[in-house]
Amino acid sequence: MPELAYVNGRITPIEDALVPVEDRGYQFGDAVYEVIASYGGKLFCIDEHFARLDRSMKELRFPKVQVDEIRKAAADLFTKADFDRAGVYIQISRGVSPRNHAFPANVPVQVVMTVRKIEEKKPSVRETGICAITVEDFRWGRCDIKTVQLLPNVLAKQKALDAGCYDAIFVSNEGIVREGSSSNLFILTGGVLKTHPLTPDILPGITRALVLDICLEKKYPVKECFFDKSELYGSDEVFLTGTITEVLPVIKIDGRTVGNGKIGSAAITLQEGLLGRLKK
Numbered sequence: 001m002p003e004l005a006y007v008n009g010r011i012t013p014i015e016d017a018l019v020p021v022e023d024r025g026y027q028f029g030d031a032v033y034e035v036i037a038s039y040g041g042k043l044f045c046i047d048e049h050f051a052r053l054d055r056s057m058k059e060l061r062f063p064k065v066q067v068d069e070i071r072k073a074a075a076d077l078f079t080k081a082d083f084d085r086a087g088v089y090i091q092i093s094r095g096v097s098p099r100n101h102a103f104p105a106n107v108p109v110q111v112v113m114t115v116r117k118i119e120e121k122k123p124s125v126r127e128t129g130i131c132a133i134t135v136e137d138f139r140w141g142r143c144d145i146k147t148v149q150l151l152p153n154v155l156a157k158q159k160a161l162d163a164g165c166y167d168a169i170f171v172s173n174e175g176i177v178r179e180g181s182s183s184n185l186f187i188l189t190g191g192v193l194k195t196h197p198l199t200p201d202i203l204p205g206i207t208r209a210l211v212l213d214i215c216l217e218k219k220y221p222v223k224e225c226f227f228d229k230s231e232l233y234g235s236d237e238v239f240l241t242g243t244i245t246e247v248l249p250v251i252k253i254d255g256r257t258v259g260n261g262k263i264g265s266a267a268i269t270l271q272e273g274l275l276g277r278l279k280k
């Protein structure tokens with residue numbers, strides 16, 4: 001089966017799928033999205049992803065949507081594509097309407113989905129860890145809503161690649177470390193794992209929540225608190241978390257070695273814990 005797309009109920013191979021030019025997601029970034037990963041032919045954390053999608057739409061005052069129907073359509077599309085290891089992308093825009101900033105009246109949302117095979121990261125990345133740079137966080141004030149307005153994230157990622165690194169870490173004007181360009185971030189410092197608290201400045205990552213839960217289970221001391229760039233640089237371990245990222249160790253930041261420069265045992269244990277949950 002080819003990689004598939006869904007546009008408002010119409011399923012086609014991805015390369016044949018088209019979206020109207022007046023889709024508000026296309027013209028205004030007026031759309032929300034989710035990415036769900038599958039392992040062994042099963043979609044992982046589907047409840048959590050749809051709960052977050054629903055919240056994103058409510059926060060942006062989208063028209064009422066039957067989330068259960070979209071969920072069923074996503075599951076059907078995934079089944080049809082028949083991949084063990086896939087990423088299901090779901091994007092919902094505030095509909096198609098003549099260009100006008102104001103919300104359109106009585107226009108249904110537009111639902112677009114794709115199912116693509118996930119290529120596993122090169123083993124070297126997981127085994128050796130990654131290098132990152134820090135970048136100024138110039139995103140908007142509602143990073144807790146998962147919208148398609150990702151230009152700052154795109155620019156940050158490209159800046160990292162241009163610098164010969166793998167990813168970028170957003171740091172606020174005041175020096176507070178927020179998250180990665182498409183992941184949340186944890187540090188291990190003084191024997192305590194720390195991650196940014198849930199505020200409008202970061203995405204409430206589903207993997208972040210799972211990792212916190214695994215920490216509780218393993219009785220790892222963990223704190224959701226602010227920390228700055230100097231604490232980041234001085235950490236024993238740093239790692240990123242995300243649906244596709246899983247738990248990914250960072251061994252160098254802005255050219256400075258993190259800890260002993262090798263992937264750390266907390267990251268290894270938490271990645272194993274995460275994979276354990278996936279197989280449940």
Ligand code: PMP
Nearest residue numbers: 182183184203205206207242243
């Ligand atoms: N922060 C940002 C900015 C992201 O784009 C992502 C990936 N969706 C995450 C964090 C991680 O979220 P999740 O674990 O739900 O994939």
